[in-house]
Amino acid sequence: MPKPGFMVSEVYRNLFRKRATILYPFKERELVHLPEGFRGRIVFHRDKCIGCRICFMVCPARAIEMVKDEKGLRPVFHIYRCIYCGQCAENCPRKAIEMSDIFENIAFDKKTLVVK
Amino acid sequence: MIEILYKILEILVFPGFTFIGLLSLLYEWIDRKFYARLQNRVGPLYAGPHGILQPLADFIKLLAKEDITPQAADKLLFTLTPIIFFTLNLLLTLLLPIYSTSGVISFTGDLIFFVASLTIISIIVYTAGIASVNRFATIGAERAMLQLIGYEIPFMLSIISVALTANSLTIRNIVEKQSGLWYVFGPHILSFIIFVITAQAELERVPFDIPEAEQEIVAGWLVEFSGKKLALFRIGRDIETLLLCGLGAALFLGGPAGPVIPGLEPLLYTLYFVLKSIVILLILTTLRAIFARMRIDQMINISWKYLIPLALISVLLARVIY
Amino acid sequence: MSFYIPIGPQHPVHPEPLLMKFKVEGEQVVDVEINVSYTHRGIEKGFEYRDYLKGIYLAERICGICNAAHTVCYTQNIEQLLGKEIPPRAKYLRLIVEELSRIHSHLLWLGLAAHQIGFETLFMYVWRDRERVLDVIEAITGNRVVTSYNTIGGVRRDINPQIEHKIRKAMDYLEKRTKYFKKVIMEEPTVLMRTQNVGILKPREAIELFAVGPVLRASGIKHDVRADDPYIAHDEVPFNVATYDTCDVYARILVRIDEVLECINMIRYSLDHLPSGPYRLKLPIIIRPPPGESVSRVEAPRGELLHYVMSDGTEKPYRYKVRTPTLANIPATARMLTSRKNYVVYIADIPIIFGSIDPCLCCTGRVAFVDIEKGRSWVWSYSQLIKYSRERFERHD
Numbered sequence: 001m002p003k004p005g006f007m008v009s010e011v012y013r014n015l016f017r018k019r020a021t022i023l024y025p026f027k028e029r030e031l032v033h034l035p036e037g038f039r040g041r042i043v044f045h046r047d048k049c050i051g052c053r054i055c056f057m058v059c060p061a062r063a064i065e066m067v068k069d070e071k072g073l074r075p076v077f078h079i080y081r082c083i084y085c086g087q088c089a090e091n092c093p094r095k096a097i098e099m100s101d102i103f104e105n106i107a108f109d110k111k112t113l114v115v116k
Numbered sequence: 117m118i119e120i121l122y123k124i125l126e127i128l129v130f131p132g133f134t135f136i137g138l139l140s141l142l143y144e145w146i147d148r149k150f151y152a153r154l155q156n157r158v159g160p161l162y163a164g165p166h167g168i169l170q171p172l173a174d175f176i177k178l179l180a181k182e183d184i185t186p187q188a189a190d191k192l193l194f195t196l197t198p199i200i201f202f203t204l205n206l207l208l209t210l211l212l213p214i215y216s217t218s219g220v221i222s223f224t225g226d227l228i229f230f231v232a233s234l235t236i237i238s239i240i241v242y243t244a245g246i247a248s249v250n251r252f253a254t255i256g257a258e259r260a261m262l263q264l265i266g267y268e269i270p271f272m273l274s275i276i277s278v279a280l281t282a283n284s285l286t287i288r289n290i291v292e293k294q295s296g297l298w299y300v301f302g303p304h305i306l307s308f309i310i311f312v313i314t315a316q317a318e319l320e321r322v323p324f325d326i327p328e329a330e331q332e333i334v335a336g337w338l339v340e341f342s343g344k345k346l347a348l349f350r351i352g353r354d355i356e357t358l359l360l361c362g363l364g365a366a367l368f369l370g371g372p373a374g375p376v377i378p379g380l381e382p383l384l385y386t387l388y389f390v391l392k393s394i395v396i397l398l399i400l401t402t403l404r405a406i407f408a409r410m411r412i413d414q415m416i417n418i419s420w421k422y423l424i425p426l427a428l429i430s431v432l433l434a435r436v437i438y
Numbered sequence: 439m440s441f442y443i444p445i446g447p448q449h450p451v452h453p454e455p456l457l458m459k460f461k462v463e464g465e466q467v468v469d470v471e472i473n474v475s476y477t478h479r480g481i482e483k484g485f486e487y488r489d490y491l492k493g494i495y496l497a498e499r500i501c502g503i504c505n506a507a508h509t510v511c512y513t514q515n516i517e518q519l520l521g522k523e524i525p526p527r528a529k530y531l532r533l534i535v536e537e538l539s540r541i542h543s544h545l546l547w548l549g550l551a552a553h554q555i556g557f558e559t560l561f562m563y564v565w566r567d568r569e570r571v572l573d574v575i576e577a578i579t580g581n582r583v584v585t586s587y588n589t590i591g592g593v594r595r596d597i598n599p600q601i602e603h604k605i606r607k608a609m610d611y612l613e614k615r616t617k618y619f620k621k622v623i624m625e626e627p628t629v630l631m632r633t634q635n636v637g638i639l640k641p642r643e644a645i646e647l648f649a650v651g652p653v654l655r656a657s658g659i660k661h662d663v664r665a666d667d668p669y670i671a672h673d674e675v676p677f678n679v680a681t682y683d684t685c686d687v688y689a690r691i692l693v694r695i696d697e698v699l700e701c702i703n704m705i706r707y708s709l710d711h712l713p714s715g716p717y718r719l720k721l722p723i724i725i726r727p728p729p730g731e732s733v734s735r736v737e738a739p740r741g742e743l744l745h746y747v748m749s750d751g752t753e754k755p756y757r758y759k760v761r762t763p764t765l766a767n768i769p770a771t772a773r774m775l776t777s778r779k780n781y782v783v784y785i786a787d788i789p790i791i792f793g794s795i796d797p798c799l800c801c802t803g804r805v806a807f808v809d810i811e812k813g814r815s816w817v818w819s820y821s822q823l824i825k826y827s828r829e830r831f832e833r834h835d
Contacts, residue, residue: 003625004626004627005406006622006625006626007405007560007626008402008406011406011559012402014155019158020156020566021157021158034576035577035580038576038580054723057724058723060491060496083495155559155563156563156566157562252443255785258465322556322558323628334450405559407557408557408628408632409556409628409632410628410631410632411631412784412786413784
């Protein structure tokens with residue numbers, strides 16, 4: 001038996017509930033909670049890197065570039081190409097690559113989105 | 117001489133055009149905020165405290181946008197229809213009893229004038245759709261006319277039942293006759309329900325926003341209007357909302373009647389009128405939130421099979437009981 | 439008198455581009471012509487330039503919402519080529535994430551269907567409750583929509599008891615809300631008016647036109663890849679195949695809501711019976727499978743998904759083919775959208791009929807030829823395509 005206006009009681013109950021919207025990004029930034037294991041921006045520890053080039057071979061988006069510096073080969077990460085898959089962090093034999101929980105990776109200039 | 121000046125001030129400022137303009141923007145804000153709270157959202161928030169300036173901001177933004185006229189459109193009608201729509205709606209607000217039992221203008225038979233002008237407004241909508249020569253606009257205009265066939269008769273019948281009880285076709289007399297008991301608490305509860313449903317259809321809101329169905333025909337008859345013309349249509353639609361809520365408050369809820377302190381009468385009367393029309397506005401917003409959209413053939417079906425017999429019964433009740 | 443209406447590539451409501459040209463008379467639709475060539479991205483060619491590990495991420499991005507199904511199909515394909523079997527814990531974990539993504543996809547679709555019939559309130563409520571599923575998926579895999587959970591040889595992460603507790607609480611909440619939405623659909627008269635006897639596809643037509651997924655199951659035909667051809671752990675986790683008999687849009691909505699309830703039960707069962715052990719096989723980064731071919735099929739949220747791979751011994755595939763469920767449903771949609779003798783289709787029914795097949799047009803793009811000067815567009819038939827490919831093969835030989 002169809003009852004017109006079936007949702008009336010639910011709709012009026014929602015008038016008194018707290019809103020479901022978080023007022024990010026102007027006011028309530030601390031309410032955005034990220035679980036552990038969140039795949040955010042790459043953080044690189046230079047001292048643990050041995051220059052094996054596995055991250056360069058594995059990256060699906062070709063966002064890693066190998067350069068030579070005074071200690072040997074090391075990767076440079078181009079964040080604007082990164083697809084946050086986590087393959088580099090997973091395959092690094094010395095755990096020199098880590099994924100942090102920074103998710104706001106935007107900039108006006110592409111050259112600032114590079115992790116050295 | 118001072119009388120004429122006083123009247124001009126009434127027409128232009130209070131309770132005339134400026135007051136109506138600002139009040140209709142307030143009503144749009146109340147509608148959007150209430151609708152959002154019913155859906156557990158926030159609604160307008162950032163323009164002004166609690167977003168109260170958002171409708172004004174939308175209006176000003178539209179005035180600044182580019183105004184494009186399609187090449188194939190009928191240029192005279194395309195330019196005239198927004199102006200006539202806005203002007204007619206604004207003119208009719210002078211008939212509402214806002215600050216006393218009669219409006220700024222009141223004459224015998226002004227209820228008939230009111231209802232006939234609302235029909236002309238719907239025909240203006242049709243003309244606007246046909247004048248912008250576009251497939252979607254044609255379909256939207258045709259649907260608007262079909263919807264007019266559906267809701268016009270129950271709308272008029274519900275108003276006629278009130279006029280029969282009050283024995284007059286002047287809004288002032290109907291308001292004055294309600295000083296004892298408001299009509300909605302009497303046998304006119306059925307007319308009130310039919311009035312609310314057909315007002316929703318007149319204003320083209322869900323479940324009756326068929327001429328403007330966004331998912332199917334982009335924007336229906338409004339599709340080619342942009343810039344200042346769209347701004348005039350939108351604010352005309354807001355003023356029409358104020359008109360119908362005000363008419364409902366005047367005919368069914370006793371107009372500006374209520375407990376008074378002598379000396380402060382215009383202010384208190386305005387306050388009561390605004391509060392009562394906000395109650396009707398909240399009912400219309402709830403209707404908007406709990407239904408899906410109907411198809412045009414289903415709408416005409418329901419209107420002729422259920423609404424018109426109920427409206428006839430309400431007229432009969434009005435005649436028999438009073 | 440009749441004229442043509444385009445529900446065109448740019449539309450304010452349909453989020454993906456396709457062109458449907460309708461011939462209408464008044465308010466009734468008489469004929470339709472569908473053109474799906476706007477989202478062709480060259481993915482099948484892209485597979486030939488990437489080795490197998492990078493190909494997982496390309497397969498994942500064929501479709502944003504069904505990405506779990508695409509990766510399960512891809513990794514299953516490659517594991518069949520290599521001849522390896524993944525450990526039982528990996529199978530159950532893959533099943534949990536696949537069913538969670540099915541719940542997510544169906545809830546997203548339910549909100550969109552409510553939006554197509556103008557019911558904004560239901561749209562907002564369903565999308566608010568979908569956030570719980572996204573939080574659970576984020577806790578398990580690290581990202582909300584594009585999960586990147588499967589890899590060749592198993593899954594990439596394990597779950598711990600905190601995540602398990604979170605999953606169970608979310609399942610309880612979702613079951614309550616889904617039953618409420620089912621009651622709203624079945625009892626609100628405006629929804630019933632818009633969805634009953636609209637978009638009818640008779641069972642015989644459904645089989646002739648090769649419809650797949652919930653479109654087929656809403657016409658009364660009991661066919662589901664998880665039951666007929668079980669993959670990962672579907673032969674051990676019991677479930678019912680949801681079918682309805684009325685063959686219209688109303689039946690399709692109810693089939694999908696019932697599938698959500700079944701998924702909730704399957705997740706609870708697999709959490710109770712999760713085997714212990716390793717969750718991943720150790721495989722090298724660059725894989726060189728032996729030459730051969732392999733086919734795998736999976737029940738994506740939209741229907742049956744098919745992947746085919748042919749390898750020639752190197753680290754990149756020689757040919758990869760994807761057949762998505764929406765492409766299979768397009769001829770059935772064209773049949774549903776034309777009026778016949780006593781079955782009338784109105785313009786107002788177009789969005790909900792098209793929405794009821796759950797279109798995911800990013801999976802669908804195929805090529806069409808357009809001649810701008812003469813103003814016409816055409817597609818090749820199967821025999822023309824075979825003739826062209828033979829000529830090219832002979833010329834390059």
